[in-house]
Amino acid sequence: MPTLRRLTQDDLPRLRQFWIEHWGGEEMIARGNVYRPEQLEGFVIEDGDEWIGLLTFFIKDGECEVTSLDSLREGQGLGSMLIDKAIAESRARNCKRLFLITTNDNLNALGFYQKRGFEIVTIYRGAVNASRKIKPGIPLVGMNGIPLRDEIELEKVLK
Numbered sequence: 135m136p137t138l139r140r141l142t143q144d145d146l147p148r149l150r151q152f153w154i155e156h157w158g159g160e161e162m163i164a165r166g167n168v169y170r171p172e173q174l175e176g177f178v179i180e181d182g183d184e185w186i187g188l189l190t191f192f193i194k195d196g197e198c199e200v201t202s203l204d205s206l207r208e209g210q211g212l213g214s215m216l217i218d219k220a221i222a223e224s225r226a227r228n229c230k231r232l233f234l235i236t237t238n239d240n241l242n243a244l245g246f247y248q249k250r251g252f253e254i255v256t257i258y259r260g261a262v263n264a265s266r267k268i269k270p271g272i273p274l275v276g277m278n279g280i281p282l283r284d285e286i287e288l289e290k291v292l293k
């Protein structure tokens with residue numbers, strides 16, 4: 135039975151390893167900002183010892199940014215559970231909005247977030263090309279065979 139819990143300091147080595155495996159490095163780059171695991175908070179869904187879902191976030195200036203979201207068992211509600219948890223956490227901590235950056239190739243994520251009340255607010259054209267200079271492992275062609283080029287910001291305004 136999968137269980138959801140908050141990440142702790144003890145999870146840092148595993149979080150780094152998870153990001154290396156799933157995102158090609160132990161840093162996330164969004165809008166030129168570099169995010170490292172030790173700066174972040176998060177939630178993990180575990181099935182026994184296995185991490186099957188992970189969301190990290192960063193709260194600053196009354197805004198919450200989702201810095202990563204992964205489901206390793208898609209279509210079973212794990213992504214929804216994690217994003218709902220992030221919404222509840224943001225509300226509890228009086229954030230005025232929850233936002234995130236995804237990329238132009240990630241059609242699945244663009245659909246997933248918009249169906250859950252997020253709206254596209256900005257397209258940072260060519261921003262992935264800049265991120266690639268910091269993190270050369272970012273591929274030229276992304277998901278769905280689409281050239282990986284732009285960063286897209288989506289937000290959910292929290293009342």
Ligand SMILES: CC(C)(COP(=O)(O)OP(=O)(O)OC[C@H]1O[C@@H](n2cnc3c(N)ncnc32)[C@H](O)[C@@H]1OP(=O)(O)O)[C@@H](O)C(=O)NCCC(=O)NCCS
Nearest residue numbers: 203204205207208209210211212213214235236243246249
């Ligand atoms: C985007 C992502 C996090 C979604 O996670 P997920 O676990 O598949 O999300 P869910 O299962 O909650 O929802 C996906 C779909 O499955 C459906 N679903 C949920 N539970 C279900 C169930 N028990 N049976 C059948 N379908 C189900 C949902 O209705 C949803 O469909 P919808 O979007 O049309 O409403 C996941 O695809 C992922 O990890 N992608 C790769 C990494 C990534 O791109 N991350 C985001 C970067 S910003």
